[in-house]
Amino acid sequence: MGKFFEEIKKRKVRKWLAIYLSTSVTVIGVVHLLSIRYNLPSILFDILLVIILFGLLSVLIISWYHGEPGKQKIDLNEIVFHSLIILFATFTLYLVISSKSLRILPRNAKIVAVLPFTNMNSSEDDFFSDGITEDILIQLSKISDLKVISRTSVMKFKNTKIKIGDIAKELGAGTILEGSVRRINNKVRIVAQLINANSDEHIWADTYDRNMKDIFSIQSEIAQKIASELKAKLLPKEKRIIDSKPTENMEAYALYLKGRHFYYNYNINDNEKAIALFKKALLIDSTYALALAGLADTYSQRVTKYWRSKEWFDSSLVLGKKAVDLNPYLPEAYKALGSAYDGLGEKDLASINYKEAIALNPNYWSAILNYGQIKMFSGRYDEALYWIRKANQLAPDDIMGNISVGMVYKAINCNNTAISWVKKALLLDPENIYATFYLGDLYLNSGDFDNAHKYFLQSVKLDSNFVFSWFLGARLESILNNYEKAKIYYDNYMKITNSEPEYFYAHTLLKLNKTDSAMIILNKELKDYKEYLADKPEYDTFSYIAFAEIYGILNNKDKAFYWWQEAIYKGYTDVERIKLYPYFNNLRNEPKYKQLLYKMQTKVDSFKTEINHHYPEYAECN
Incomplete structure (x- = not known):
């Protein structure tokens, strides 16, 4: 040895x-x-x-x-x-x-787009196949190791002839899930196939022939099988949530799907149809938390989109709380609750609920967008940009998402970048009233009055009852000293909203020598803003600048400068508004005016530095 x-x-x-x-x-x-x-x-x-x-x-x-x-x-x-x-x-x-199969997945395989499943029944069953598609998409969204493109961005590919590779390229997806749905009496057949977007080869495919009562099990199985095929980590908590059944009653489920179908049409008549259908579902199953959350969302939408009384937010709040009590693991319930709190001005509680919804569904783009908007309105623009851009990546075709990105860039005085983002939104729908209005608003803020006037007229032509259009026109005419025309536009704004006059209107009245009426409005505005800020001081930088502008109109320079400084401290950064709007005309020759303007610009620069440091991929300011 x-x-x-x-x-x-x-x-x-x-x-x-x-x-x-x-x-x-x-x-x-x-x-x-x-x-x-x-x-x-x-x-x-x-x-x-x-x-x-x-x-x-x-x-x-x-x-x-x-x-x-x-x-x-x-x-x-x-x-x-x-x-x-x-x-x-x-x-x-x-x-x-x-x-073992030697299969090389694309680098971005875990970015999944779920295309609308083909409806193998009559067109009356479209709501069902679309609903199944979205439910599978939602189940996948709950897996934090996957990035799932939103329903908003995939629905335009329904019945499309576009090649899989081209769709994937547009959406930034590495894998595509497609399939078909056939429903016969109490039986359902779902065919699903997962496709490698780079090679157009099938990664996985299966056919499910089951009873309708097993529909939730099918959705859960498909989601977990895809996670396995893509080697995505499925956490135990995520598996429990995916395996849970929202209801045992298939009739209630069908009514919920139909209600959700109408909700997504985003018009007042279909919103009311959605409300009726959600209520019918709840009559059958009063513990159906998902239907409660859906009803809460439609009530909130009555206010945010269709200008109904804000009392509907209270109704939404009650329903949202009930949904959370019934199912504390339901992201839709927390999102509905967040929207209600948001509408009621309870931004802290709204943020808590949006974050809970995101924790339960990391791909919940609308909750992510809403959370980012709260950050934006509270003056935390670096965080706002992160969350809103994240929502935009999940829903690149959502118009309000693109507009919201533009609004963050506007807040840090990147007007050209902001305009390019809102133009993207307008390209998605050339007749979209929100994109048209916001583009006009951005041109106004950048001093391009011709384009501001052009898009003001276009927005009025698209919808003469869209209140913000008249508000845009009134501000434009005020800046141009056309106060008679500004008053007409403000009158239209107040008539549509059935609201009381605000300080913008009071300024116009002063310029038209209607001093007594103007002073009544201004004094009431001061009282209202004081009460509002005493209750909710953290989340509305605009209220601080409103105080400053009211005192500027009243020529109370000390208080105007004080509240302007408070607005800057809270995160207000709209330098161009200060320069353009006439409310500070009495202050412009004061040394303090230049000092605060410089302070605002410094604040803007600090936000840009933060963005460049933490999110260099979003540093596209110009």
Whole structure:
């Protein structure tokens, strides 16, 4: 035995072995890093392990026969040994490869787009196939290791002839899920197939023939199978949420799907239809938390989109709380509750509920967008940009998402960038009233009055009852000193909203020598803003600048400067508004005016620095 170890030492076998093992560890490390970066299949590690193990035998043989100093001839035994090693290695590799599919997924495989499933029944069943599509999308969205493109962005590809690769490229997705739905009496057939967007090859496909009562199990199975195929980590909490059933009653479920279908049409008549359908679902199953959340959302939408009384937010709040009590793991319930609190001005509580919705569904783009908007209105523009851009990545075709990105860039005085984002929104729908209005508003803020007037007229033409259009026109005419016309536009604004006059209107009245009426309005505005800020001081930078502008109109310079400074402290940064609007005309020659303007610009620059540092990919200001 001693002689054997002497031979090992003499032939430097240990040295050969050490070099080989250290090289092998390095290779494994490099492959591991590349697999993370390029999402390489795990089978490569199996192949690498086989090569390293059999390579180790070859190294030992080579070191034994050729480890001594001087020249050595190749021995016949050595050739036999190496031949056997190659033979066994090849056979082992064959067994490994044949036992597993060698499939290389795209680098962005975990970005999934769920295309609208084909409805194999009559068009009356579109709501059902669309609903199944969205439910599968929602289940996938709850898996934090996946990024799932929103319903908003995929629905335009319904019944499309566009190639899978082109759709994926537009959406930034690596994998596409498509399929079909057929419903016959109480039976349902769902065909689903997951496609590699790069190669157009099927990663996975299956057909589910089940009873309708098993519909939620099918959705759960599909989501978990996709996660497995894409090697996405599924947390135990996520699995429990995905496996839960929203209702046991299939009639209530069908009514909910139909209600959600009408809700997404975003018009007042269909919103009322959605309300009726959600109520019918709840008559059948009063514990259906998802239907309660849907009803809460439609009530909030009555106010935010259709100008009904704000009391509907109270109704939404009651329903949202009930939904959360019934199912504390339902993201839609927290989002509905957040929207109600948001509408009631309770921004802290709204933020808490939006964050809870996002925690339960990390791809819940509308909750992410709403949370980002709260950050924006509270003057935290770097955080706002992060959240709103995140929502935009999940829903690149959502008009309000693109507009919201533009509004953040406007807040940090990147007007050209803001305009380009709102133009993207307008390209998605050239007749969209919100995009048209906001584009006019941005041109006004940048001092381009011709384009501001152009888009004001376009927005009025699109919808003469859209209140913000008249408000835009009134502000434009005030800046241009056309106060008679400004008053007409303000009157239209108040008539549509059935609201009381505000300080903008009072300023116009002063310019038209209607001092008594103007002073009544201004004094009431001061009282109302004081009460509002006493109750909710943190989340509305505009209220602070409103105070400053009211005192500017009253020529109370000290208080105007005080509240302006408070607005800056709270995060107000709209430098261009201060320069353009006439409310500070009495202050412009004061040294304090230039000091505060400089302070605002410094604040803007600090936000830009924060964005450049934390989110360099979003630093596109110009």
